Amino acid sequence: NAGVMQNPRHLVRRRGQEARLRCSPMKGHSHVYWYRQLPEEGLKFMVYLQKENIIDESGMPKERFSAEFPKEGPSILRIQQVVRGDSAAYFCASSRSGTDGGEQYFGPGTRLTVT
Amino acid sequence: GENVEQHPSTLSVQEGDSAVIKCTYSDSASNYFPWYKQELGKRPQLIIDIRSNVGEKKDQRIAVTLNKTAKHFSLHITETQPEDSAVYFCAASWRNNDMRFGAGTRLTVKP
Numbered sequence A: 001n002a003g004v005m006q007n008p009r010h011l012v013r014r015r016g017q018e019a020r021l022r023c024s025p026m027k028g029h030s031h032v033y034w035y036r037q038l039p040e041e042g043l044k045f046m047v048y049l050q051k052e053n054i055i056d057e058s059g060m061p062k063e064r065f066s067a068e069f070p071k072e073g074p075s076i077l078r079i080q081q082v083v084r085g086d087s088a089a090y091f092c093a094s095s096r097s098g099t100d101g102g103e104q105y106f107g108p109g110t111r112l113t114v115t
Numbered sequence B: 001g002e003n004v005e006q007h008p009s010t011l012s013v014q015e016g017d018s019a020v021i022k023c024t025y026s027d028s029a030s031n032y033f034p035w036y037k038q039e040l041g042k043r044p045q046l047i048i049d050i051r052s053n054v055g056e057k058k059d060q061r062i063a064v065t066l067n068k069t070a071k072h073f074s075l076h077i078t079e080t081q082p083e084d085s086a087v088y089f090c091a092a093s094w095r096n097n098d099m100r101f102g103a104g105t106r107l108t109v110k111p
Helices: none
Strands: A005-007 A010-013 A019-024 A031-037 A044-050 A053-056 A065-068 A075-079 A088-095 A110-114 B004-007 B010-014 B019-025 B032-038 B045-051 B056-059 B062-067 B072-077 B086-094 B098-101 B105-110
Touching: A005 A088, A010 A019, A019 A088, A019 A110, A031 A075, A044 A065, A044 A075, A044 B098, A075 A088, B004 B086, B010 B019, B019 B086, B019 B105, B032 B062, B032 B098, B045 B056, B045 B062, B072 B086
Parallel strands: A010 A110, B010 B105
Antiparallel strands: A005 A019, A019 A075, A031 A044, A031 A088, A044 A053, A065 A075, A088 A110, B004 B019, B019 B072, B032 B045, B032 B086, B056 B062, B062 B072, B086 B098, B086 B105
């Protein structure tokens, strides 16, 4: 059973370009979460999605950032017109459905560098 | 929304000593409390968790305690080893699997 997959693992973008980060959850998982981690800092919640639905986007900046989890295919975190401050590690996690609070399993992360 | 606070931010112990990390949460509806270990450059890995109907859980050298009344939970590592050195994150989860993390504790175990 493959774990959470993220690609690319490293992404370099110039200021003003777009960054697209992909996340494929573990098999059988229908919940996806995105977190941002700056160097030497914690995991900052960005967005929580289920298939075709955004459940909680309270941690995501209102401008330039968007996320989706389509019926088919991976979840995508999109950052438009990137700035240097967007440089960070972006982790995706997935969990099973349910309402009890469940384990989240993390992908290897995408390290975004904006030059 | 939920707010999780974690202390201390850094912790240094001698090999063989115990380490304790404490977290508090704000939302009384939170019902699931995992702990993650993150080594440098790697992904966070779940090491132990506890649910709100349990007060304590132990797995070899690692234990977690939960006080729902006081809204705090703690991670205890006994007989620490150098390979325990990492950043540890607590988290609290409530309604429909939403989760928030503490700011992390950098644990250093000195040989």
